[in-house]
Each structure stands twice: as structure tokens, then as C-alpha cells.
Amino acid sequence: MITMLDHPAISFTRMAIMSSIVVLLTVEMVARGFNFGVDALSMNYYMLSCPMAEGIVRDTVFRSLQDDPTLAGPLLRMHFHDCWIQGCDASILIDSTKDNTAEKDSPANLSLRGYEVIDGAKDELEKQCPGVVSCTDIVAMVARDAVFLTGGPIYDIPKGRKDGRRSRIEDTINLPFPTFNxxxxxxxxxxxxxxxxxxxxxxxxxxxxxxxxxxxxxxxxxxxxxxxxxxxxxxxxxxxxxxxxxxxxxxxxxxxxxxxxxxxxxxxxxxxxxxxxxxxxxxxxxxxxxxxxxxxxxxxxxxxxLKMSVLDVKEGPSGEVRKDCRKIN
Structure with missing residues (x-):
């Protein structure tokens, strides 16, 4: 079976990106020298607990973009819209209930798509290492991979964020408006x-x-x-x-x-x-x-x-690893 990493189109994209000497020389500097400000986060957070996590997410994004290339933009903005409200905690993924209208149903978020990509990655990760990889880490990794797979820079991000327990439509008033000067x-x-x-x-x-x-x-x-x-x-x-x-x-x-x-x-x-x-x-x-x-x-x-991906992240008891990204445990 051909995986995303074996695909010739990805090999070409990888070579094209790596031809930029400036980007190549700075990736390691950025990855190692950036001050995350959160001790629990690590580039290798899942190395022992779920070593296949990165590959599963990349393959999921690759297959999704092969089927629908227009998903790249919404998947990237999903990460921004998540982190801007209550920090990077996957609150954007939570479905509304009869008692609460969630962030995803705000007019500001109705153009977001690709929730099924997150679900697909989460389902596979739960099969391989249940209860380990947070939904907010998946959102961050999906955005990173969407950038790379569409010709953008290759970069790494720290992992270890926990999922939040709040998602309310009224919080989205804090998103930047398209009418802002x-x-x-x-x-x-x-x-x-x-x-x-x-x-x-x-x-x-x-x-x-x-x-x-x-x-x-x-x-x-x-x-x-x-x-x-x-x-x-x-x-x-x-x-x-x-x-x-x-x-x-x-x-x-x-x-x-x-x-x-x-x-x-x-x-x-x-x-x-x-x-x-x-x-x-x-x-x-x-x-x-x-x-x-x-x-x-x-x-x-x-x-x-990198800086945005660590906005107000949840740690320890302030967050959780959801079993289902669409609802709190």
C-alpha cells in the first residue's frame, strides 16, 4: 500500500520546499530554540506513548487533500479559530447541545470545514493508542501538515496540549472581524x-x-x-x-x-x-x-x-484527552 510519505507528488513537494536554503537552515533552530513557555509540551511528547501518532495524522491529511484539495484552507483556519478562543484546546470541535450553542455554530465559524478529517485521525489513533493523543494536538498537527502538503514550509510543533471542556458561541465575539482596519x-x-x-x-x-x-x-x-x-x-x-x-x-x-x-x-x-x-x-x-x-x-x-500553537494551552487537571473530539468526556 502506498502511504502519503511514499507518494511521488509528496516527494516532489518535499524536494521543492527543501530547496530553500533559508528555510532548511532555520527549521532546526526554530524547533530547538523556541521558548514554548509551557513545560509539559514537547516536540517528542508521543515518542513513547504513541510513536505512530505523527504518521497517522499525516496520512489522514494527505488522503483528505487528495480527495478534496479545497480543505487545506479551512483546516488551517480551524487551528487559528480554536486557539484564539479559550486557547488551543479543541473547543472548536465540540458539537452544540440542546443546552448550549457551541463555537462551531457561530456565524464566524460557519465557513470552517474538515471536521471529519479530525474525526478520522482520532478514530485511528484511538485504535492504536486509546486515550493518549488529544484532539487539540490533532488540530495543530493537521494544520501543520496542510501547510506542508500544499507547498508551504515544513516545521514541527510541540505536543502535549489537553482538550478543554468549554465551547460557547458567545466567546467567538473575540475573533478578529473581516472589517477590522x-x-x-x-x-x-x-x-x-x-x-x-x-x-x-x-x-x-x-x-x-x-x-x-x-x-x-x-x-x-x-x-x-x-x-x-x-x-x-x-x-x-x-x-x-x-x-x-x-x-x-x-x-x-x-x-x-x-x-x-x-x-x-x-x-x-x-x-x-x-x-x-x-x-x-x-x-x-x-x-x-x-x-x-x-x-x-x-x-x-x-x-x-509555533507561537500561536501554545496560546493558553491546558495542562494536567485543567484539561482532558477526549475520547470523542465532538464532546467532553
Whole structure:
């Protein structure tokens, strides 16, 4: 049986990524030198308790993207939407009940997809090493592998997070809005400990996936000087299909690259919160740098993702390892 690691397409992708000397030389530095700030987390957390965990997750993501390449963007954003609310604790996976409306049913999260990918990885892990691998570690590993399998940087993340026991729709009010300007984004990201450069790097995740018309149609009601007039026509045509009509966030929606930043230079950012990064003098230089140097974007992105992946993680009795990612034990 051919696994994900044996597949020729993945071998080609791996060689292409590893051809970047900058990224290669910094992966080990990032993995070893990053201060996780959480003693329980470790790059080799499952080495003894579930040594096949990483391979199971990678194979699951590979097969899922082979069947549906458009899942990469939603899977990456699932990790961000999880960590931003109550920390990285898989709260985004919990289903609503008659007594509680969970995060995943918030309007801000309705465009997320791929929950079945997490379920598939969890089911296989429970067969191999029951009660060991947390759902939030799976979410983090899935996002990492989605980046790599679509042409992005290869990087490692620490494991050992525990799953949370709370998921409420009202908490999603703290997610960044697509209508935020650069000052608002700087304030919100700064409140979570991110620098302006890290904020722009994380925004580069929008190189994958699509946005729904409902998240950008406000830009079309009046002339937006930050948007190219021809691109405005493109967005208007998309929105003729209704609020759920989808617009790719850059020209290569299923490939992780720096075209997102090039689009911002051309005033072709889909969301106002994207285009504002080029409009603002505080962030324009970072956008220009990433548009010119993809390797620099990859390096900064992987470091920012490492930092994000340890936001307010749960340890010991403050969390659990769910048997079913969709509900608390």
C-alpha cells in the first residue's frame, strides 16, 4: 500500500520546499530554540506513548487533500479559530447541545470545514493508542501538515496540549472581524502577544482557501479606494450568487505561497482586513517584504504558528484527552 510519505507528488513537494536554503537552515533552530513557555509540551511528547501518532495524522491529511484539495484552507483556519478562543484546546470541535450553542455554530465559524478529517485521525489513533493523543494536538498537527502538503514550509510543533471542556458561541465575539482596519488588528493581535510582523505573517494563511460574499460585500456598497476597480467588478460578480458565494483569497487557493501579498500590492485583497495591511504605513513594508521574498514569509510564518500553537494551552487537571473530539468526556 502506498502511504502519503511514499507518494511521488509528496516527494516532489518535499524536494521543492527543501530547496530553500533559508528555510532548511532555520527549521532546526526554530524547533530547538523556541521558548514554548509551557513545560509539559514537547516536540517528542508521543515518542513513547504513541510513536505512530505523527504518521497517522499525516496520512489522514494527505488522503483528505487528495480527495478534496479545497480543505487545506479551512483546516488551517480551524487551528487559528480554536486557539484564539479559550486557547488551543479543541473547543472548536465540540458539537452544540440542546443546552448550549457551541463555537462551531457561530456565524464566524460557519465557513470552517474538515471536521471529519479530525474525526478520522482520532478514530485511528484511538485504535492504536486509546486515550493518549488529544484532539487539540490533532488540530495543530493537521494544520501543520496542510501547510506542508500544499507547498508551504515544513516545521514541527510541540505536543502535549489537553482538550478543554468549554465551547460557547458567545466567546467567538473575540475573533478578529473581516472589517477590522490595521489599527484594530494591531490592537487585537497585540492583546494576544503578537507583534505587527507576526500579525502580517499569520494573515498570510489567507493564501489558502476562500471567503464568502457575506464577509466582503460591505466593500461593494460604496467605492473603496483601497480596491482595484476591476477587482471590485470580480467581487460583485461573485456576490451575485448570494451571501454564501465564495471568492478565492488569492489566485492559487489550494497552494501555500506568497501570492496573497502580491495581490495586496495590486489592491486585490478580498477582505478589508487583508487589504488594510497594504494600506497602512505600519504594515505595508512587511507586506512588500513578503511579496518580494517568499522564503522570508515562510520563515516568519512558521515561527508565528509555533507561537500561536501554545496560546493558553491546558495542562494536567485543567484539561482532558477526549475520547470523542465532538464532546467532553
Amino acid at each position: 490595521s489599527s484594530e488588528l494591531t490592537r487585537v493581535f497585540g492583546g494576544r502577544g503578537f507583534t505587527i510582523q507576526e500579525m502580517v505573517a499569520l494573515s498570510g494563511a489567507h493564501t489558502l482557501g476562500v471567503a464568502r460574499c457575506s464577509s466582503f460585500k460591505n466593500r461593494l456598497s460604496s467605492a473603496d479606494p483601497s480596491m482595484d476597480s476591476d477587482f471590485a467588478k470580480t467581487l460583485s460578480k461573485t456576490c451575485s450568487g448570494g451571501d454564501t458565494a465564495e471568492q478565492p483569497l488569492d489566485a492559487t487557493r489550494n497552494s501555500f505561497d506568497n501570492l496573497y501579498f502580491i495581490a495586496l500590492q495590486r489592491k486585490a485583497g478580498v477582505l478589508f482586513s487583508d487589504q488594510t495591511l497594504f494600506s497602512s504605513p505600519w504594515t505595508q513594508g512587511v507586506v512588500n517584504g513578503y511579496a518580494m521574498n517568499q522564503a522570508m514569509f515562510f520563515l516568519d510564518f512558521q515561527q508565528a504558528m
